[in-house]
Amino acid sequence: MSAAAPAAGLHDCREAYVRAIAELAAEDDRIVAVVNDSVGSSKLGAFRDRFPTRLINVGIAEQNMVGVGAGLANGGKIPFVSGAACFLTARAMEQIKVDCAYSQANVKLCGISSGVAYGELGATHHSIEDIAWLRAIDKLTIIVPSDPWETAAAIKAAAAWDGPVFLRISRMPVPDIARTAGAAFVIGRAETLRSGDDVAIVATGTLVHRAIAAAEALAAEGVSARVINMATVAPIDTDALAAAAATGAIVTAEEGLATGGLGGAVAEYCARNHPVPMQMIGFPGFLPTGSADWLMENFGLTAHGIAAAARDVIARKR
Amino acid sequence: MRVEHVRAKANWMRRRLLRMIVDAGQGHPGGDLSATDIVASLYFDTLRIDPLSPNAPGRDRFVLSKGHCTGALYTALAGAGFFPEADLDTYLKPNSRLNGHPNRTYLPGVETNTGPLGHGLPVAVGIAVAGQIDAAGYRVFVVTGDGELQEGSMWEAAMFAGHRGLGNLTVIVDRNRLQQGARTEDTNALEPLVDKWRAFGWDVFEIDGHDVAALLTAFDDAALPRSRPRVLIANTVKGQGVSFMRDQASWHHGVPSAAQYAQAIAELEAEQAK
Numbered sequence: 001m002s003a004a005a006p007a008a009g010l011h012d013c014r015e016a017y018v019r020a021i022a023e024l025a026a027e028d029d030r031i032v033a034v035v036n037d038s039v040g041s042s043k044l045g046a047f048r049d050r051f052p053t054r055l056i057n058v059g060i061a062e063q064n065m066v067g068v069g070a071g072l073a074n075g076g077k078i079p080f081v082s083g084a085a086c087f088l089t090a091r092a093m094e095q096i097k098v099d100c101a102y103s104q105a106n107v108k109l110c111g112i113s114s115g116v117a118y119g120e121l122g123a124t125h126h127s128i129e130d131i132a133w134l135r136a137i138d139k140l141t142i143i144v145p146s147d148p149w150e151t152a153a154a155i156k157a158a159a160a161w162d163g164p165v166f167l168r169i170s171r172m173p174v175p176d177i178a179r180t181a182g183a184a185f186v187i188g189r190a191e192t193l194r195s196g197d198d199v200a201i202v203a204t205g206t207l208v209h210r211a212i213a214a215a216e217a218l219a220a221e222g223v224s225a226r227v228i229n230m231a232t233v234a235p236i237d238t239d240a241l242a243a244a245a246a247t248g249a250i251v252t253a254e255e256g257l258a259t260g261g262l263g264g265a266v267a268e269y270c271a272r273n274h275p276v277p278m279q280m281i282g283f284p285g286f287l288p289t290g291s292a293d294w295l296m297e298n299f300g301l302t303a304h305g306i307a308a309a310a311r312d313v314i315a316r317k318r
Numbered sequence: 319m320r321v322e323h324v325r326a327k328a329n330w331m332r333r334r335l336l337r338m339i340v341d342a343g344q345g346h347p348g349g350d351l352s353a354t355d356i357v358a359s360l361y362f363d364t365l366r367i368d369p370l371s372p373n374a375p376g377r378d379r380f381v382l383s384k385g386h387c388t389g390a391l392y393t394a395l396a397g398a399g400f401f402p403e404a405d406l407d408t409y410l411k412p413n414s415r416l417n418g419h420p421n422r423t424y425l426p427g428v429e430t431n432t433g434p435l436g437h438g439l440p441v442a443v444g445i446a447v448a449g450q451i452d453a454a455g456y457r458v459f460v461v462t463g464d465g466e467l468q469e470g471s472m473w474e475a476a477m478f479a480g481h482r483g484l485g486n487l488t489v490i491v492d493r494n495r496l497q498q499g500a501r502t503e504d505t506n507a508l509e510p511l512v513d514k515w516r517a518f519g520w521d522v523f524e525i526d527g528h529d530v531a532a533l534l535t536a537f538d539d540a541a542l543p544r545s546r547p548r549v550l551i552a553n554t555v556k557g558q559g560v561s562f563m564r565d566q567a568s569w570h571h572g573v574p575s576a577a578q579y580a581q582a583i584a585e586l587e588a589e590q591a592k
Contacts, residue, residue: 054451061478063436063474064443064478067439068441068478071445071446071448074445075444075449076375077448077451094437095471098433102431103421103422
């Protein structure tokens, strides 16, 4: 599928992903890429040209792709197994569970064009269930980067991490997130992008910049919103969640199912430890026909939607 | 000499795995016994492995794709020195390292966790691809069930192995012709099985899976360098070695009574004494 280049100031995170993999591969010959005929959609053409023996294309066969990834790890490689998130996860779920997580194979699974990036192609091609599904698998790290910098940092952190990792790579155009100098990506550690004590917005992936915009709108109304970038959804940063719960109201936001994913993870933590009013921004299920932008807008995955949810949970505070 | 050595080990494996199953009160004796001669030939002759260095990068790999046949695998690993034989007494007991299906995070010598059918071959293909990229000298051996070949992932992997020309890969199909509930050919027929593998780009050989001399020769013949993957369709008998278990689907996961166990051991000891 061809897509127009992102508008000025916005980025397709696949670019950062392929750059990071190429940089790693140049330094470490254990790095290989495994794809399911997805060289184009994963933007790995340049990688294949530069490292022809290290691009393993199994064809349209996702179960075999993930099994081969686990085998390459057994053979001493660090495989980045990349395919459209919808097929990589759903089609090969048992291979992810058994060959990667249960076997603790050193495989890096990259779900490309996650969420609703495929827009009009419909629910078969949306990958909104992936976080909920994968979060149920023990000993599988799940990372959902928010922008190009974090995507590259997460890829490098995953390569250095001994064990299976799922990276949810977006193609939805996103701006660079403003960060303080010296910001570092650490697997399992959330990033507090904005402090605040009236409400906490816990966001991941493409919803992070929208959460910041929501917090800015709320600030204009005198509402102080904490913004947490929960890039690592599993294992989740419970210290950050404790700080979020301390505000007394939480909104979660993700480009995925509102329940079961990040929202579910945060709700589980709060129900057990610190119940507070919550709202979950995300999708309800199979979605109607529409572009990615329209779907995000129509289902309230916007700064406006997050801010409205924040006002709601604040009103419900005791 | 090699043959006698392997045959004695196989006889010991059969007796030992039956004791495990009787002690645990469950297991998969039929498929264990059909695969025993194949697994024994690999572990006690062919594989270049070192139990003191189970993760050595250059080791040969063995993947039990039919992961339920842990009786054959665990006795072989214990017999080869990967863990103490006494651990076999813990089979299936709480917190045992010897789960009903093999787990590499519990036990040295297990390359990948299997159990659901259709997983071992794709992983083995990945190991073989790594060896191909590195021009490493190791070989990869896989034992699959025949019923397991009804899983689509096996043919995804077979197609890719043929495409890549994985000469370091040898698959042994434990062709006992029985799956859990019935004959393979009455369930979802596999034949013509030789033609299927050949069409996927493999060198195919039919062999008696209980003829240790033939197995060793076939494994020797698979020595590198080769440019195509090789599959041995090993004709076997489910329950081989115990008269009343032979070719009976009911012994897929049956457990012998005390009297049946005594008879089985007597038969195996008589075979050993020959």
